[in-house]
Amino acid sequence: MAKMRVCAETLRAQLGRSxxxxxxxxxxxxxxxxxxxAFPDFHFLDLEDQRDFDRIAADPVFILAEHSRIVLDEAQRxxxxxxxxxxxxxxxxxxxxxxxxSASPSLFRGISESLTGRVTFFxxxxxxxxxxxAAALWVRGxxxxxxWARPRPNPAEWYSAYxxxxxxxxIPQLGYRLPALRLWNLLTMxxxxxxxxxxxxxxxxxxxxxxxxxxxxxxxxxxxxxVRRLRPFYANIGKRLxxxxxxxxxDTGILHALLGVEFTxxxxxxxxxxxxxxxxxxxxxxxxxxxxxxxxxxxxxYRTQTGVEVDLVLRLRGKLVAIEVKLGVTxxxxxxxxxxxxxxxxxxxxxxxxxxxxxxxxxxxxMVNLDTLLxxxxxxxxxx
Numbered sequence: 001m002a003k004m005r006v007c008a009e010t011l012r013a014q015l016g017r018s019x020x021x022x023x024x025x026x027x028x029x030x031x032x033x034x035x036x037x038a039f040p041d042f043h044f045l046d047l048e049d050q051r052d053f054d055r056i057a058a059d060p061v062f063i064l065a066e067h068s069r070i071v072l073d074e075a076q077r078x079x080x081x082x083x084x085x086x087x088x089x090x091x092x093x094x095x096x097x098x099x100x101x102s103a104s105p106s107l108f109r110g111i112s113e114s115l116t117g118r119v120t121f122f123x124x125x126x127x128x129x130x131x132x133x134a135a136a137l138w139v140r141g142x143x144x145x146x147x148w149a150r151p152r153p154n155p156a157e158w159y160s161a162y163x164x165x166x167x168x169x170x171i172p173q174l175g176y177r178l179p180a181l182r183l184w185n186l187l188t189m190x191x192x193x194x195x196x197x198x199x200x201x202x203x204x205x206x207x208x209x210x211x212x213x214x215x216x217x218x219x220x221x222x223x224x225x226x227v228r229r230l231r232p233f234y235a236n237i238g239k240r241l242x243x244x245x246x247x248x249x250x251d252t253g254i255l256h257a258l259l260g261v262e263f264t265x266x267x268x269x270x271x272x273x274x275x276x277x278x279x280x281x282x283x284x285x286x287x288x289x290x291x292x293x294x295x296x297x298x299x300x301x302y303r304t305q306t307g308v309e310v311d312l313v314l315r316l317r318g319k320l321v322a323i324e325v326k327l328g329v330t331x332x333x334x335x336x337x338x339x340x341x342x343x344x345x346x347x348x349x350x351x352x353x354x355x356x357x358x359x360x361x362x363x364x365x366x367m368v369n370l371d372t373l374l375x376x377x378x379x380x381x382x383x384x
Contacts, residue, residue: 025124125288141253
């Protein structure tokens with residue numbers, strides 16, 4: 001559990017510098033397990049448990065005063081709690097609060113306004129290739145329960161239930177009254193265009209809504225960690241660059257469920273979206289490990305109006321790295337990635353594939369597998 005150990009150490013360090021930490025990530029991504037591991041002596045309240053919800057909703061000031069170290073799970077369910085948290089933290093600077101939530105700060109109503117300057121954020125992704133076989137994670141998705149629950153759930157049934165829970169329960173609890181069927185249809189459309197450049201008008205036309213409605217809905221789906229909008233890298237280099245984000249479903253298990261792919265490698269390899277799926281898996285693993293190693297890490301893609309494209313431009317520790325993802329083991333052409341390197345002044349680039357051994361393709365361009373890439377970028381924690 002190397003990743004969880006590093007996460008726990010990072011969280012303890014954050015809570016040493018700030019009175020409150022918010023651990024954010026998808027539902028069922030292991031936030032509660034991480035919090036119990038990092039803070040075993042904290043009092044734990046789960047706001048999805050009606051008894052805990054009623055206790056803290058009735059008198060949050062009393063509950064907070066009763067426990068100087070407390071974890072509040074699914075805290076977004078009670079927005080009225082955050083003003084009380086602000087007052088409590090200001091009056092009790094030695095207290096420590098850990099908030100767990102399955103929504104981004106923009107949807108975590110009250111947290112940004114009430115706790116500005118008092119809370120730091122920690123994003124938790126799914127299972128890492130440091131913790132589970134990479135092929136199994138790619139095919140079945142990165143949710144812990146899919147791999148470690150006993151008995152092991154049927155992925156098709158589990159993902160269907162998971163999506164219903166998020167779309168029909170979690171999103172309404174955040175105060176958004178949107179038809180679950182529309183959300184499901186939009187997710188399905190994104191799955192079939194996985195990794196494509198976002199066209200709001202086209203999506204709106206297919207759904208029968210305005211592009212403004214699609215934009216707002218994407219904000220919401222991004223905020224509950226279902227969708228990633230990978231921003232384009234923009235630089236004044238004398239070329240016309242694409243300025244729209246690319247859309248991805250963040251978890252390959254959800255992607256495969258919405259595409260109707262059986263959760264086997266054979267079925268996945270026979271599907272036309274297998275390349276997009278592999279690209280998604282690699283990008284998500286790279287971004288998750290990069291942000292764990294460098295909280296200021298940023299991820300983009302690069303594409304010119306003439307079609308020159310690189311899947312991922314990573315700003316890591318103040319430098320840019322170009323990364324292309326290609327399914328297979330045959331070395332691909334390097335023209336696009338070389339153009340990107342020249343345009344952006346990038347010194348090092350990688351092509352991530354399924355190769356077993358690193359292959360030098362050009363000066364400063366290497367084809368590697370995902371595990372080797374993480375090592376090259378110093379994203380794998382040192383053993384202790």
